[in-house]
Amino acid sequence: ETGVTQTPRHLVMGMTNKKSLKCEQHLGHNAMYWYKQSAKKPLELMFVYNFKEQTENNSVPSRFSPECPNSSHLFLHLHTLQPEDSALYLCASSRDREGNTIYFGEGSWLTVV
Amino acid sequence: LAKTTQPISMDSYEGQEVNITCSHNNIATNDYITWYQQFPSQGPRFIIQGYKTKVTNEVASLFIPADRKSSTLSLPRVSLSDTAVYYCLVGERNTGGFKTIFGAGTRLFVKA
Numbered sequence: 001e002t003g004v005t006q007t008p009r010h011l012v013m014g015m016t017n018k019k020s021l022k023c024e025q026h027l028g029h030n031a032m033y034w035y036k037q038s039a040k041k042p043l044e045l046m047f048v049y050n051f052k053e054q055t056e057n058n059s060v061p062s063r064f065s066p067e068c069p070n071s072s073h074l075f076l077h078l079h080t081l082q083p084e085d086s087a088l089y090l091c092a093s094s095r096d097r098e099g100n101t102i103y104f105g106e107g108s109w110l111t112v113v
Numbered sequence: 114l115a116k117t118t119q120p121i122s123m124d125s126y127e128g129q130e131v132n133i134t135c136s137h138n139n140i141a142t143n144d145y146i147t148w149y150q151q152f153p154s155q156g157p158r159f160i161i162q163g164y165k166t167k168v169t170n171e172v173a174s175l176f177i178p179a180d181r182k183s184s185t186l187s188l189p190r191v192s193l194s195d196t197a198v199y200y201c202l203v204g205e206r207n208t209g210g211f212k213t214i215f216g217a218g219t220r221l222f223v224k225a
Contacts, residue, residue, distance in 0.1 A: 002156070002158070004156075035215075042215050042216055042217045042218070043157070043200075043215035045214070045215075088154070090156045090157075092156070101147060101159050101162060102147075102149075102157075102159070103159065104156030104157050104158070105156050106155055106156050107154070107155065107156050109154070
């Protein structure tokens with residue numbers, strides 16, 4: 001138990017579907033992150049939120065839409081995805097954005113069919 | 114931009130000590146070095162963090178030379194359950210703030 005909870009753990013969606021991934025952290029952290037991990041590839045940083053404000057978007061396609069309603073919750077809204085978007089999506093949090101230890105959730109396995 | 118370089122993979126046997134070295138030639142003055150462990154289908158897990166010299170906890174030791182251009186994660190007496198990917202991270206300053214970059218990591222395979 002890392003204090004970062006992701007739901008659902010597994011998701012299968014069609015290319016025309018709209019779904020969302022949810023992340024909640026119970027650590028009192030101020031920064032939250034979405035990472036993508038494709039098979040046998042390094043973790044890719046997608047988005048960073050610090051104090052609910054988005055501070056980084058690493059050229060992520062608009063079919064991925066993040067939302068951070070408060071410092072404890074982070075969503076990733078998905079629509080019109082492609083099969084190559086199938087991957088493990090990891091949420092993480094840290095006390096702040098200044099290089100402190102990052103705590104990861106268990107991840108959400110996404111399969112786009 | 115600071116980058117890290119690690120061996121792609123390593124093999125070991127149960128009971129041996131494993132040392133994984135990471136190069137980070139462009140580390141910034143205020144950067145810390147952090148190591149994570151990732152098992153298949155799970156998120157990475159924090160192992161150890163250090164700034165200089167040596168840090169030890171119940172899981173591992175981290176050795177950092179004076180120039181801080183490299184670091185070595187030492188796992189004492191590994192077991193089969195230590196088979197995982199190990200990532201070396203360095204806090205990286207960017208124009209928009211710090212950016213935490215994961216490299217490819219080192220795949221450690223522990224054999225019986």
